[in-house]
Structure formats: structure tokens, C-alpha cells
Amino acid sequence: QQQVKQSPQSLIVQKGGISIINCAYENTAFDYFPWYQQFPGKGPALLIAIRPDVSEKKEGRFTISFNKSAKQFSLHIMDSQPGDSATYFCAASKTGYALNFGKGTSLLVTP
Amino acid sequence: ETGVTQSPTHLIKTRGQQVTLRCSSQSGHNTVSWYQQALGQGPQFIFQYYREEENGRGNFPPRFSGLQFPNYSSELNVNALELDDSALYLCASSLPGSIGLTEAFFGQGTRLTVV
Numbered sequence: 064q065q066q067v068k069q070s071p072q073s074l075i076v077q078k079g080g081i082s083i084i085n086c087a088y089e090n091t092a093f094d095y096f097p098w099y100q101q102f103p104g105k106g107p108a109l110l111i112a113i114r115p116d117v118s119e120k121k122e123g124r125f126t127i128s129f130n131k132s133a134k135q136f137s138l139h140i141m142d143s144q145p146g147d148s149a150t151y152f153c154a155a156s157k158t159g160y161a162l163n164f165g166k167g168t169s170l171l172v173t174p
Numbered sequence: 175e176t177g178v179t180q181s182p183t184h185l186i187k188t189r190g191q192q193v194t195l196r197c198s199s200q201s202g203h204n205t206v207s208w209y210q211q212a213l214g215q216g217p218q219f220i221f222q223y224y225r226e227e228e229n230g231r232g233n234f235p236p237r238f239s240g241l242q243f244p245n246y247s248s249e250l251n252v253n254a255l256e257l258d259d260s261a262l263y264l265c266a267s268s269l270p271g272s273i274g275l276t277e278a279f280f281g282q283g284t285r286l287t288v289v
Binding site for chain 1: 178180205207209214215216217218219222230232264266277278279280281282283
């Protein structure tokens with residue numbers, strides 16, 4: 064059973080635009096929500112993460128928005144660049160336990 | 175660079191064979207987790223080791239086994255390989271219980287192909 068559902072499966076954004084990826088989870092025990100970026104042939108790299116006691120976290124061009132009541136969270140990439148083209152995974156876990164990943168979003172930023 | 179290194183990077187095995195994958199965790203990290211990532215999918219949790227003991231396991235059969243050593247490095251062993259075992263195997267190290275977020279850092283993975 065997929066514990067974290069991610070959408071869209073793929074996304075094409077023009078350079079300078081905003082990329083938005085959404086995730087939803089079911090398990091209310093989850094208290095850690097990271098986003099990972101993965102380039103072909105590489106392992107996932109931690110991008111940004113949030114805990115449910117805050118509704119938003121921003122690091123540079125990357126922002127996580129978190130809606131605890133709706134059990135949803137999203138990643139916004141502002142001023143998207145061609146170098147951001149990669150696969151993005153959301154994940155959720157209870158602290159110290161296994162990460163439950165979404166199926167991934169393939170992002171292509173066109174020049 | 176995360177400091178998590180995996181070996182080998184690529185491997186081809188025949189169905190029915192056994193394979194051992196290795197992982198060196200980031201310095202100071204006492205927890206190692208293994209994930210299987212099939213092509214086009216998100217990583218799936220196999221198991222986790224904390225201070226040399228398995229302390230969590232995903233929905234994988236017993237032919238997937240592991241070890242963690244006193245220096246916190248780890249091995250993933252898979253017996254009786256099946257074609258569906260072809261995937262990228264990822265190792266992640268972390269330091270649960272530390273102040274702040276429980277960040278897991280992944281290695282570059284081992285690409286296993288079973289023929």
C-alpha cells in the first residue's frame with residue numbers, strides 16, 4: 064500500500080517559472096517530511112525537510128508548504144532553472160523509522 | 175558528496191546466484207538503512223540496522239539479509255537472485271535521536287542486474 068502519494072508524475076516548466084509538486088499521506092504518526100532530488104545514476108540527495116509544527120519552510124528557491132489537517136505537503140521551486148531538471152521524491156516517516164517515498168516527479172525545465 | 179560510499183557501483187549476476195553489496199556510512203552515523211529502487215519508482219525500504227542490530231524491516235523476503243559492523247559499515251546480502259531483484263540498491267546513513275531533523279544521507283547506489 065502506497066503510504067505517500069505524489070503528483071504529478073512529470074512536469075515541464077519554463078526557465079524562470081515556478082515548479083509545484085504535491086504529496087499526500089495517510090499515517091498521522093508521521094512527523095518528518097523530506098524532499099529528495101535525484102539525478103540519473105545518482106542516489107537521492109536531501110533537498111529540504113519539514114516537521115508538522117510549522118506550515119512553511121523556505122531554503123533559497125525551495126519552499127515546503129505543509130497542511131497538517133489535509134495531510135498534504137508540497138514543494139515549490141521558484142525561478143526554476145535547467146539545472147533543476149531531475150526527479151523529485153517526497154517522503155514521510157516517523158522520526159527514526161523508515162522513509163516512505165512517493166513514486167517521484169520527473170521535472171524538466173526548458174531554456 | 176554525502177560521505178556514504180557503496181560498492182560496487184554496478185554488478186551483473188545470474189538468476190539463482192547470491193550477491194553481497196557493501197556500504198560505508200557517514201562518519202559518526204550509527205544507523206544504516208537499505209532501500210531498493212526499481213526503475214521509475216521511489217525507493218522501497220528493505221531494513222534498518224542500529225548498533226549492529228536489525229531494528230526495522232520492510233516487505234522483503236528472508237533471502238534479503240544484512241549485517242552491520244562495529245564501525246557502522248553494512249552489508250546487504252541477497253540469496254537466490256530473481257530477475258525482479260534487478261534494481262538500484264541504496265544505502266542511507268543517519269543519526270536518529272540527534273537534536274533536529276533525522277536526516278538520512280544516501281550513497282550513490284549499486285546498480286544490480288540479474289540475467
